Amino acid sequence: SRCDLRALAESVSELLTRVGEEVLGELEKLDGGSRKSSGASAGLFQPLRQLLTERIATVGQRIMGLVEQEVEEYRRRLEWQSRLLEAVLSPVVRLNRTESVNASALKTTAVPSPVLS
Numbered sequence: 001s002r003c004d005l006r007a008l009a010e011s012v013s014e015l016l017t018r019v020g021e022e023v024l025g026e027l028e029k030l031d032g033g034s035r036k037s038s039g040a041s042a043g044l045f046q047p048l049r050q051l052l053t054e055r056i057a058t059v060g061q062r063i064m065g066l067v068e069q070e071v072e073e074y075r076r077r078l079e080w081q082s083r084l085l086e087a088v089l090s091p092v093v094r095l096n097r098t099e100s101v102n103a104s105a106l107k108t109t110a111v112p113s114p115v116l117s
Contacts, residue, residue: 005071009064016056024049 028045 005064005068008067009060012063013057013060016060017053020052020056024052 024045027048031044
């Protein structure tokens with residue numbers, strides 16, 4: 001359902017954001033070890049942080065779009081299978097009355113036998 005998909009979307013978004021923060025944290029640690037001036041590092045990492053945040057949000061939306069497509073496809077398949085199962089379990093026989101009358105009339109019509117000499 002839609003509520004379940006929203007919860008999944010939030011979970012995916014949170015996980016991606018957490019991974020992005022971990023990556024940036026590790027990069028800042030590495031940069032901090034090689035540079036002693038924290039002002040330069042902060043200036044370098046702010047644009048990187050913004051870019052990574054935007055990309056993570058975009059990827060999260062793409063992932064959820066694909067998940068929603070798959071869920072919709074499964075829903076359609078289940079509906080189709082349900083209709084098939086209903087047709088098998090509850091068969092309905094429909095005869096056209098004119099066809100059944102014509103068929104029985106053809107069966108009772110006598111065909112003359114050929115005369116053998």
